[in-house]
Amino acid sequence: MDLRQLRYFLAVAEEKHFGRAAQSLNIVQPALSMQIRALEEELGGALLVRTSRSVELTEAGKLFQTEARRTLEQAEFARHAVARSLRGETGTVRIGFAGNAVFSGKLMRDLRHFRQRYPDVEMILQEVPAQQQVEAILAGRQDIGYTPDHSKTLTAGIRVQRIGDWDILVALSDEHPLAERPLFTVEMLAGQPLILYDAHDTHENLYLMLSQQLQNRLQIAHRSDSTLSVLAHAAAGMGLALVPAPLQQVNIPGLVYRHLNAPALTANLLMISRDTETSGAVNAFLSLAAQGAAR
Numbered sequence: 425m426d427l428r429q430l431r432y433f434l435a436v437a438e439e440k441h442f443g444r445a446a447q448s449l450n451i452v453q454p455a456l457s458m459q460i461r462a463l464e465e466e467l468g469g470a471l472l473v474r475t476s477r478s479v480e481l482t483e484a485g486k487l488f489q490t491e492a493r494r495t496l497e498q499a500e501f502a503r504h505a506v507a508r509s510l511r512g513e514t515g516t517v518r519i520g521f522a523g524n525a526v527f528s529g530k531l532m533r534d535l536r537h538f539r540q541r542y543p544d545v546e547m548i549l550q551e552v553p554a555q556q557q558v559e560a561i562l563a564g565r566q567d568i569g570y571t572p573d574h575s576k577t578l579t580a581g582i583r584v585q586r587i588g589d590w591d592i593l594v595a596l597s598d599e600h601p602l603a604e605r606p607l608f609t610v611e612m613l614a615g616q617p618l619i620l621y622d623a624h625d626t627h628e629n630l631y632l633m634l635s636q637q638l639q640n641r642l643q644i645a646h647r648s649d650s651t652l653s654v655l656a657h658a659a660a661g662m663g664l665a666l667v668p669a670p671l672q673q674v675n676i677p678g679l680v681y682r683h684l685n686a687p688a689l690t691a692n693l694l695m696i697s698r699d700t701e702t703s704g705a706v707n708a709f710l711s712l713a714a715q716g717a718a719r
Contacts, residue, residue, distance in 0.1 A: 425463055425466055425467075427495075427496065427499055428459070429459050429460075429462070429463045430492040430495060430496055431449070431496065432445070432449060432456055432459045432460060432463075433460060433463060433471065433488065433489070433492055434489065434492055434493065434496070435448055435449050435456075436456070436460060436472065436479055437472075437479075437481055437485065437489045439479075440478045440479045440480070441478060441479060442456060442457060442474075442479065460472065467484070467488070469482075469484055470482050470484070470485070471484055471485035471488055472485055508544075509704050509705070510704045511704055511708070512542060512545070512703075512704040512705045512706075512707060512708025512709070513542055513544055513545065513704075513705075513708075514544050514545060514704075514705065515545055515546070515703055515704060515705030515706075516545065516546040516547075516548060516705065517538075517545060517546070517547050517548070517567050517568065517703075517705050517706050517709050518548045518550070518565070518566050518567045518568070519531075519535075519547065519549050519550070519566070519567065519568045519569070519570070519709075520550050520551070520552030520556075520557045520560060520561075520566045520568070520569045520570070520571075521549065521550075521551060521552065521569070521570040521571075522551065522552060522553055522554040522557065522569075522570065522571050522572070524572065524588065524590065524668045524670045524671075524691060524693045525570035525571075525693060527668075527670035527671050527673055527674065528588055528590070528668075528670040528693060529670070530570070530587055530588055530693060530716075531570050533716060534712065534716060535547065535549075537712055537713075537716060538708070538709050538712050538713075541708075541712060542705065542709075545705045545708075545709075550566075552566065552569065553649070554571040554572055554574055555574060555576060557569035557571050557576075557696060558576040558577060558579050558582055558696065561582065561696060561697065561698055562579070562581055562582070562698070567697060567698075567701075567703065567706045567709075568695065568696070568697045568706065568709060568710065569694075569695070569696040569697070570587075570693060570694070570695055571693070571694055571696060572691060572692055572693060572694065573586075573692050573694055577694055577696055581698060581699055581700070582696050582697070582698070582699060583696065583697050583698065583699040583701075584694050584695075584696050585694065585695045585696075585713075586692060586693075586694055587693050587694065587695050587713070588692060588693035589690050589691070589692045589693075590668045590669040590670055590690065590691045590692070590693075591668075591669045591683065591684065591687075591689075591690060591691075592630070592666050592667070592668065592669070592684050592686065592689045592690060592691060593666075593667055593668070593669050593671070593672055593682065593683060593684060594608045594613075594664050594665070594666060594681070594682045594683075594684050595654075595655055595658040595659075595664070595665040595666075595667050595671070595672075595679055595680070595681050595682075596658055596663075596664045596665070596679070596680060596682065597658065597659055597660065597661040597678055597679065597680075598678050598679065598680045599661060599678070600661060600664075602616075602664075602682075603680055603682075606682060606683070607682065607683050607684075607685055608682050608683065608684045608685065609684075609685050609686070610634070610637050610638065610684070610685075610686050610689075611638075613634070613638065613642075613664065614638050614641035614642070615641050615643060616643065616663065616664050617643050617644075617645030617646075617662065617663035617664070618634075618642070618643060618644050618645060618663055618664055618665075618666060619645060619646045619647075619648070619654050619657045619658055619662065619663040619664065619665040619666070620644060620646075620647050620648075620654075620665075620666060621647075621648065621649070621651065621654045621665075621666075621667060630666065630689060631644070633688065633689060634689075645657075645662060645663040646662060646663060651667075651671065651674075652674075654667060655667070655671070655674060655676050655679060656676070658679060659676045659677070659678045659679035660678075666684070666689075667681075668691035669691070695710075695713060697710055
């Protein structure tokens, strides 16, 4: 049997007349009668008692009427649920973030926009180190990542979209002799104890570029994989921290931020995901985020 036969049977059971049932289904009566006979043959007995004027249900027919309604309702529920899933209206999106994602505002804007459009989708947020995000996505533990660029983002099976670039700032104690200078040059960093955010190899590239320009005058005092630790070291007067521009939103007592005149030294943010994503909710998030990046 199929769902069409169930609908045909219910129409006859409700109309109690083959002619009227056929008319309501927009089919010819012989075709309807043939389908009902095939259904009875498959089930092994009569569902209807036919008279010259009307049709009545047998006991088996009454039971089948209840079950047929339940089956069609469940089928419609399944159709609706799957259609919503394919449109991205239900499901779960697991997002890992690192680097500038929060301070840049990009992640927050994407989350708010998606929540407004798809309120029934569950979003799970977790801070994940940049170098661990690619593995988590490929292993199915994470769907989308917000991360600075690094060597693992070139892994096969990972789709990459660049969504932000920012200048590098100098964060330093307000008591530092150079704190009064509104603008730094790379040359001014020579011989100064520097503090680097050492969470991924983007900052290793920063180190290499500084090495080329400053050579033996480059002095690295501290490295840390914690944003707050980098800023705390700088606020305590233990060196000059080189940080992405969005971090200037972090207000720490005794810490000031100054621009660095070095266009070649930048920080970036990528959105990464599986390149063969099948989840409707995840694809909907990626699409909205891409539209936001294009504006």
